Amino acid sequence: MTVLLWILAVLAVPTLIFALWMAGVFLKEFFKSGDGGSEAAEKLGLLPAERQNTDLAAPLPAGWEAALSAARGGDWKPAAALLEYIGRDWERRSYATSLLGDIAAEEDAWLLAWEAARPDDPDAALIRARSTVDLAWNLRGAALAKHTTREQAEGFHRALARSREEIARAAALNPYDPTPFITEIWVALGLGYPHSEMDKLWAEITARAPYHYEAHYSALQYWCAKWRGSKELATAFAERAAATAPLGSLLTAFPLIAHFEHDESSDSTADRTPEMVARVDAGLADAATADPAHPRLPELRHLLAYYLALQDRDEAAIEQFKLVDGYVDALPWTYQGDGPDVAAYYCRIRNASAEAAAAQAQPS
Amino acid sequence: MGPTLRALRALVLLAGFQLLSLVLLAVLLAADWAAVVWAPASITLKVWIVSAVLAIPVVRGMFMLRTPKDEGQPGVRLSESGEPRLWALVRGLADASGTRGPDEIVLTGDVNAAVSERARLLGLLPGPRRLYLGLPLLTGLSEAQLKAVIAHEYGHFTGGDTRLAALVVRGRVQITRTIAHFHEKADSKVAKERARQEKSAAKRLAKGKSAKEINTAGAGVTYRMMAAVYTAYGKLALRATLSTARAQEYAADVTAARIAGRDATAAALRDIPALSAAHEFYLESYATLGLPARTLPPRGEFFGGFARMLTARELELAGMRTDLPTEPSSPYDSHPPMAERVRRIEAFSDDARAHEDKGSALALLTDPGTSATALEQAVLTDEVLAFAHAADWQDLLDKAMAARLAGLDTPLHRALALYTKAPATLWSLLQVIDDGQVWQLAKRLPLSDEAASATGRAFREFVRPLLMKSLETMVLAELSARGLLRWEFSWAEAATVHLPGSDVDGGTGADGAGTDAAHRFTAAVAAALADHPDTAPLRALTPPAPHETDTLR
Numbered sequence: 001m002t003v004l005l006w007i008l009a010v011l012a013v014p015t016l017i018f019a020l021w022m023a024g025v026f027l028k029e030f031f032k033s034g035d036g037g038s039e040a041a042e043k044l045g046l047l048p049a050e051r052q053n054t055d056l057a058a059p060l061p062a063g064w065e066a067a068l069s070a071a072r073g074g075d076w077k078p079a080a081a082l083l084e085y086i087g088r089d090w091e092r093r094s095y096a097t098s099l100l101g102d103i104a105a106e107e108d109a110w111l112l113a114w115e116a117a118r119p120d121d122p123d124a125a126l127i128r129a130r131s132t133v134d135l136a137w138n139l140r141g142a143a144l145a146k147h148t149t150r151e152q153a154e155g156f157h158r159a160l161a162r163s164r165e166e167i168a169r170a171a172a173l174n175p176y177d178p179t180p181f182i183t184e185i186w187v188a189l190g191l192g193y194p195h196s197e198m199d200k201l202w203a204e205i206t207a208r209a210p211y212h213y214e215a216h217y218s219a220l221q222y223w224c225a226k227w228r229g230s231k232e233l234a235t236a237f238a239e240r241a242a243a244t245a246p247l248g249s250l251l252t253a254f255p256l257i258a259h260f261e262h263d264e265s266s267d268s269t270a271d272r273t274p275e276m277v278a279r280v281d282a283g284l285a286d287a288a289t290a291d292p293a294h295p296r297l298p299e300l301r302h303l304l305a306y307y308l309a310l311q312d313r314d315e316a317a318i319e320q321f322k323l324v325d326g327y328v329d330a331l332p333w334t335y336q337g338d339g340p341d342v343a344a345y346y347c348r349i350r351n352a353s354a355e356a357a358a359a360q361a362q363p364s
Numbered sequence: 365m366g367p368t369l370r371a372l373r374a375l376v377l378l379a380g381f382q383l384l385s386l387v388l389l390a391v392l393l394a395a396d397w398a399a400v401v402w403a404p405a406s407i408t409l410k411v412w413i414v415s416a417v418l419a420i421p422v423v424r425g426m427f428m429l430r431t432p433k434d435e436g437q438p439g440v441r442l443s444e445s446g447e448p449r450l451w452a453l454v455r456g457l458a459d460a461s462g463t464r465g466p467d468e469i470v471l472t473g474d475v476n477a478a479v480s481e482r483a484r485l486l487g488l489l490p491g492p493r494r495l496y497l498g499l500p501l502l503t504g505l506s507e508a509q510l511k512a513v514i515a516h517e518y519g520h521f522t523g524g525d526t527r528l529a530a531l532v533v534r535g536r537v538q539i540t541r542t543i544a545h546f547h548e549k550a551d552s553k554v555a556k557e558r559a560r561q562e563k564s565a566a567k568r569l570a571k572g573k574s575a576k577e578i579n580t581a582g583a584g585v586t587y588r589m590m591a592a593v594y595t596a597y598g599k600l601a602l603r604a605t606l607s608t609a610r611a612q613e614y615a616a617d618v619t620a621a622r623i624a625g626r627d628a629t630a631a632a633l634r635d636i637p638a639l640s641a642a643h644e645f646y647l648e649s650y651a652t653l654g655l656p657a658r659t660l661p662p663r664g665e666f667f668g669g670f671a672r673m674l675t676a677r678e679l680e681l682a683g684m685r686t687d688l689p690t691e692p693s694s695p696y697d698s699h700p701p702m703a704e705r706v707r708r709i710e711a712f713s714d715d716a717r718a719h720e721d722k723g724s725a726l727a728l729l730t731d732p733g734t735s736a737t738a739l740e741q742a743v744l745t746d747e748v749l750a751f752a753h754a755a756d757w758q759d760l761l762d763k764a765m766a767a768r769l770a771g772l773d774t775p776l777h778r779a780l781a782l783y784t785k786a787p788a789t790l791w792s793l794l795q796v797i798d799d800g801q802v803w804q805l806a807k808r809l810p811l812s813d814e815a816a817s818a819t820g821r822a823f824r825e826f827v828r829p830l831l832m833k834s835l836e837t838m839v840l841a842e843l844s845a846r847g848l849l850r851w852e853f854s855w856a857e858a859a860t861v862h863l864p865g866s867d868v869d870g871g872t873g874a875d876g877a878g879t880d881a882a883h884r885f886t887a888a889v890a891a892a893l894a895d896h897p898d899t900a901p902l903r904a905l906t907p908p909a910p911h912e913t914d915t916l917r
Contacts, residue, residue, distance in 0.1 A: 149812065
């Protein structure tokens with residue numbers, strides 16, 4: 001009996017040593033691959049996931065934050081001054097409207113005060129319309145239609161129906177402004193306007209602002225298969241916009257978004273076709289020509305960074321990542337879930353690119 | 365397997381239902397005998413005790429298996445001297461289908477026609493027959509259609525393809541009744557509770573007259589065990605005999621088409637589901653409308669009003685006739701899906717009898733009005749019969765709505781009473797609104813998860829529809845209490861309310877003044893629940909009661 005135990009012990013020692021060695025190698029390999037990317041990213045001055053802002057796609061223009069927090073605090077005057085200052089810069093006007101509309105959809109006491117003080121203010125009317133549309137989408141929640149309760153669906157439709165009057169009022173008070181019509185695209189999406197109505201709405205918008213980024217973004221959502229169109233309609237819409245727009249208008253983003261919205265493959269083969277490479281190149285040229293202060297430029301850069309990374313053009317990808325790092329509330333990351341998930345996904349793709357770029361830079 | 369063999373197998377199964385207890389007892393006895401022969405004495409004793417305990421429920425089960433008596437449905441017996449035409453028609457149909465006529469005709473209060481037979485010897489021998497005819501059915505069908513319905517019922521006794529099939533159908537009825545009887549007893553507690561809750565439901569009240577003594581012997585566990593065994597076997601037997609039974613139904617339809625004509629038979633099959641639904645609706649919305657106010661429709665109108673509603677809603681009914689159920693109502697239902705039955709009948713060649721006997725079947729009765737009054741006395745419970753009769757339907761509606769509004773108890777009432785620790789009145793609610801506390805009050809309403817977790821505008825948007833509806837009814841209740849509301853009765857559509865101010869120019873409801881008042885009313889309610897609430901328009905619509913004036917102004 002004792003002899004048998006001794007033989008077993010002698011046999012066990014080398015087995016144990018071998019197992020420990022294997023575990024060590026495995027752990028080393030595991031941590032190396034995990035750490036390598038974030039180290040490389042850190043070396044480039046890029047921020048870790050927990051320091052990424054998940055509410056915005058880029059820093060706000062100077063002075064905006066004050067107006068927004070005043071509105072949150074119940075004071076409408078800075079917001080009114082901001083919209084007055086922006087004037088007919090339709091890109092900035094629609095951007096500011098979406099931010100203020102969000103706040104008023106949560107709580108609208110400040111907006112009611114604004115409306116009471118200046119009854120026919122077109123800016124207040126615009127925020128009113130936008131906030132009701134946002135409220136409708138808040139009521140609906142982000143779930144798929146089949147997971148939306150009847151109460152939610154009814155609230156959604158009620159608020160959207162009400163918003164149509166408010167949109168018409170805002171448009172009447174400021175006939176040159178495309179923003180009320182851009183807002184209406186989200187009503188068209190929710191209530192399911194027929195394509196003929198959507199085309200009429202689109203004519204109103206392009207007559208006022210032919211190459212408007214947010215207008216194209218919203219309309220592309222309408223034409224997507226998940227809403228009221230199809231992959232073909234969405235792609236055709238995006239290609240036409242990109243082809244006809246002057247360089248620097250950023251509309252080259254939309255063929256990329258149309259592809260992204262309808263891409264159901266699990267690998268990156270579909271993202272590396274010559275067609276996709278050409279789309280990314282067009283986007284790079286567009287971004288290089290654009291006004292550096294264009295409020296939507298970072299959104300195009302996020303898309304470019306993503307597809308450059310998938311196409312293994314890592315140095316170019318890192319260049320874009322560097323320009324937008326710190327703010328990640330943009331496509332494609334936002335479809336990955338809420339705040340922390342978005343930042344984590346962004347950092348995963350970015351770090352992989354950073355590591356690959358570092359490996360290329362120092363040939364072994 | 366031919367139809368005869370199938371029917372034979374079915375009969376064996378049905379007989380087995382009756383033999384089940386004997387078989388169970390035999391198994392227990394066999395176990396005892398085996399113990400005596402093979403086991404040591406100590407074990408024998410135990411086996412005996414166990415088998416005795418097991419035998420008790422079996423023996424009890426055998427006694428409970430006795431055919432429940434056909435208590436008969438409540439109704440009015442129609443004598444041959446009183447209703448000669450109906451009797452002649454029924455007799456003629458019996459002759460034509462080659463079976464014996466009924467010994468009794470009973471007028472009932474439902475949309476149904478049935479021939480029942482107090483079968484003897486475990487459902488194997490025929491007995492006295494009774495024909496049940498629902499007055500609402502007579503109201504809705506033409507004479508030719510009624511013939512088709514009765515001929516179909518007779519068809520069950522004439523045997524279609526094989527004599528045995530008729531036996532199968534009879535046996536199935538017996539099993540179904542026995543199982544129902546088991547359940548009735550085992551579930552008596554549940555049924556009692558339900559009866560209490562449905563106190564105002566007309567059907568319960570109508571059934572109340574024949575309410576059986578509740579036999580508490582059936583409440584025990586052993587009883588339930590036996591019930592489970594018999595139910596399981598009964599279901600098996602029903603399932604196995606289903607194809608025979610369905611073939612029987614088709615055969616009965618063929619008999620009906622032969623005797624009453626193809627078109628009348630198809631039309632009757634189409635009409636019956638529509639009539640059932642319409643009658644259900646009639647009971648709910650018209651006949652029993654006044655029960656909470658302890659008021660009955662005018663004498664004879666509890667059943668008499670159905671004809672008027674059918675006439676007024678002819679178009680709706682036409683739509684219901686075309687959508688037929690394509691699924692059987694239960695897996696054990698002997699009736700094939702209605703759509704399939706109608707399809708088979710309508711596939712027959714045209715017999716050119718589409719224009720026979722188009723008059724209402726109600727005309728077969730000597731005096732339909734008297735029969736309706738008599739039926740009322742026969743099927744309504746004494747409690748309901750003690751209620752007062754309204755002068756006319758308009759009077760019934762007025763009383764019913766006044767009572768309903770006076771006894772209002774909505775979630776908003778309860779939340780308001782909790783919040784203010786005072787009786788929930790319109791005035792206390794308006795005070796809460798004026799104090800800007802209505803959204804705090806709203807948090808005390810029963811809310812969905814989404815609404816409860818929402819904040820700010822989204823929360824208000826979620827609860828506003830509920831608040832609007834509750835506030836509207838509260839205002840209506842207040843107006844009703846002051847006698848300021850007028851209701852308009854209609855056979856064709858839902859009752860409409862006329863608000864004060866809608867009658868300024870003479871009182872026709874459909875003019876501009878009526879819609880104007882409705883708009884003012886809706887706008888006033890909306891204003892009271894707006895983000896900047898204003899209760900003034902609502903207060904203007906509902907002048908405060910005299911004793912309230914001091915506290916409010």
